[in-house]
Structures are given as C-alpha cells and as structure tokens.
Amino acid sequence: MSLLSSVPVTTDKDERRRALSAFLRSRRERIQPDEVGFAPGGRRRTPGLRREEVAQLAGVGVTWYTWLEQGRDINVSAQVLExxxxxxxxxxxxxxxxxxxxxxxLGPAKTDCSALPQSVQKMLDQLSPYPAQVLNARYDVLAFNDAYRKVLIDMAAIPLEERNLLWLTFASDEWQCAFADGDSIKQHMVAGYRAALADHLGESSWQDLTERLLASSPLFAELWERYDVAAPSARIKILDNERVGILQMEAVNLWVSQQGQMRMTTYTPVDEDSEAKLHQLVNS
Structure with a gap:
C-alpha cells in the first residue's frame, strides 16, 4: 500500500457530520435540566442535558441519538429532526x-456567485451620500460606493484578495472603521458566517478562510466555538469616526440575487445629527 492510498480523504459528508455533532452538543449543553423538568441534583460531567435526556424528551432511541451526535453515518428523517x-x-x-x-x-439549492452586473455598481453610486456595499454569503466585498470609502473604510486601497469583512475585522490592521458597538457586531458576523457555511461545507475557499481566521484571531476562535448561528438583519450601528465623532447608522440589507447569496447593505443615518455629519464626511 502506498503512502498516498493510506491517507484518509475528508469528504463533504464527513465535514457535515462533524459540524452536526458539534452543533447538537453545543445546543444540548446550554439547556439546564430543571428547565425541562429533570431534577438538577447529581454530579454531571458536562453542563446541560445528558444525551439520554434529549433522547427521552424527543421520543427517539438513546443509541440512535448518541450515534447522531457522534456524527455517525445514519439516516435521519425530517420528523425526527423536528x-x-x-x-x-x-x-x-x-x-x-x-x-x-x-x-x-428546506428549499432550492443555492449557488455562490461573485460576478456582478455593471447595473449594480450604478445603483450603489446613486445611493450617495449613503454608504453602500455588496457582499456575498462569505462576507467578501464585491462592490462599494464612494461614500462607503469615505465613511467606513477605503476598500479601494485594500488588495482584492483581502476584501473580506471577516478578515478585515478579525485579522487585519487595515480595518480602520471603529464601531462603538464592535463586540456585538463581531458576534453577529461570526454567527452569520457559521450559518452560511452549512451550505458550503467542503468547499476549499470557505475552508481556507475559516482556517486562516482560526489561526490568526483568538477572538474569532472563541466566538466560533459558541456554535451560534444568525441571519443578516437590519441593525443600528454606532460608528465612532475620528473626524466627526459618533454617527448612528442603520444597516439595511437588500438581496440582489434570487437565492439570497448576495446582498446590498446600505447605511442610513437614524437622526439629524448623524445625517449632517455624514454629509460633512462625504462632501469633504
């Protein structure tokens, strides 16, 4: 047997089973026994519910649930998952x-695409003075307008291969956009990335980005281990700009692809003071 033939090959299915195992364990461990009617007494090796308790409450076999959480290759129905x-x-x-x-x-298969028609850039340009960008599910920045460069970050000065918001936020000194509520934003970004990754397990570009982030940022690694998932949503963000001070901006998403893989995010002021400061930045 050659050395090459003895090396195990990791498949997309293997990645999914490992991710499923970790996700189920993390969700089980966050539920306290007394919250679901079990006595809290007795020494427990791990926090939260035991596997047999989850199986009992869900009405499935203990062995079967154990195999599912261990990531074994077993068949599972939608009824059991529910x-x-x-x-x-x-x-x-x-x-x-x-x-x-x-x-x-749960729906039609999604495709990942990074090509944008010129009409999208024209739309972004027309939104000025409001900063706007287009992202894909991996947080790659595919397009942006001049207001985005002046108010948030000069993305045009950053090499194409580094134009990824996760990388800029967690692992690069180039990210100069100071959000006063940065901790909350980072948690939401990691949770959103984990949710999107489920559709791209085994894809080299996603796997490479994840590994680079884990190796470069202890904070990303810490948030990654929480196994939280989130969806993009409209959020009020507090921007602390070194020239004009605090701006309160609402980030609103508009999906520009049929399967929801690309979204346009536009930042609009939520008060008159922020509106005036925004015009000052963009028009200077």
Missing amino acids: AISRTLRLDRLERNHLYTLAGIA
Whole structure:
C-alpha cells in the first residue's frame, strides 16, 4: 500500500457530520435540566442535558441519538429532526441550520456567485451620500460606493484578495472603521458566517478562510466555538469616526440575487445629527 492510498480523504459528508455533532452538543449543553423538568441534583460531567435526556424528551432511541451526535453515518428523517429541534429549543434559524447539516433540503439549492452586473455598481453610486456595499454569503466585498470609502473604510486601497469583512475585522490592521458597538457586531458576523457555511461545507475557499481566521484571531476562535448561528438583519450601528465623532447608522440589507447569496447593505443615518455629519464626511 502506498503512502498516498493510506491517507484518509475528508469528504463533504464527513465535514457535515462533524459540524452536526458539534452543533447538537453545543445546543444540548446550554439547556439546564430543571428547565425541562429533570431534577438538577447529581454530579454531571458536562453542563446541560445528558444525551439520554434529549433522547427521552424527543421520543427517539438513546443509541440512535448518541450515534447522531457522534456524527455517525445514519439516516435521519425530517420528523425526527423536528422533534430534536423542539427538545433543544432551537429558533427558526438554528432549526434550518440543523436540517442543512443533516442533509435535508428546506428549499432550492443555492449557488455562490461573485460576478456582478455593471447595473449594480450604478445603483450603489446613486445611493450617495449613503454608504453602500455588496457582499456575498462569505462576507467578501464585491462592490462599494464612494461614500462607503469615505465613511467606513477605503476598500479601494485594500488588495482584492483581502476584501473580506471577516478578515478585515478579525485579522487585519487595515480595518480602520471603529464601531462603538464592535463586540456585538463581531458576534453577529461570526454567527452569520457559521450559518452560511452549512451550505458550503467542503468547499476549499470557505475552508481556507475559516482556517486562516482560526489561526490568526483568538477572538474569532472563541466566538466560533459558541456554535451560534444568525441571519443578516437590519441593525443600528454606532460608528465612532475620528473626524466627526459618533454617527448612528442603520444597516439595511437588500438581496440582489434570487437565492439570497448576495446582498446590498446600505447605511442610513437614524437622526439629524448623524445625517449632517455624514454629509460633512462625504462632501469633504
């Protein structure tokens, strides 16, 4: 047997099973026994519910659930996943994430695309003085307008291969956009990336970005281990600009691809003071 033939090959299915195992364990460990009617007494080796308790509440076999959480190659039905979702108190996004990792489709397959028609850039330019950008699900910055360069970060000065918001936020000194609520934003970004990754397990570009972030940023690694998932949403962000001070901006998303893989994010002021400061920055 050659050395090459003895090296195990990691497949997309292997990645999904490992991710499913870790996700189920993290959701199980966050539920306290007394929250679901079990006595809290007795020494527990790990926090949260035991596997047998999850199996009992979900109405499935203990061995079967143990195999599922261990990432074994077993068949699973939507009915059983629904019971586990209810038992683990998963919200809508977490439930969808569980189905995706288990290989059960909830909708049409998604495709990833980085090509944008010129009309999208024209739209971005017309939004000035409001900063706007287009992102794909991996947080790659595909396009931006001049207001985005002046108010948030001069993305044009950053090499194409580094124009990724996760990389700029967690691992690069180039990220000069100081959000006063940066901790919350970072948590939401990592959770959004984990949710999107479920549709791209085994893809080299996603795997490479994840590994680089884990190796470069202890904070990203810490947030990654929480196994939280989130969806893009309209959020008020507090920008602390060194020239004009605090701006309160609402980040609103508009999806520009049929399958929701690319979105345009526009930042609009939420008060008159922020509006005036924004015009000052863009027009200077």
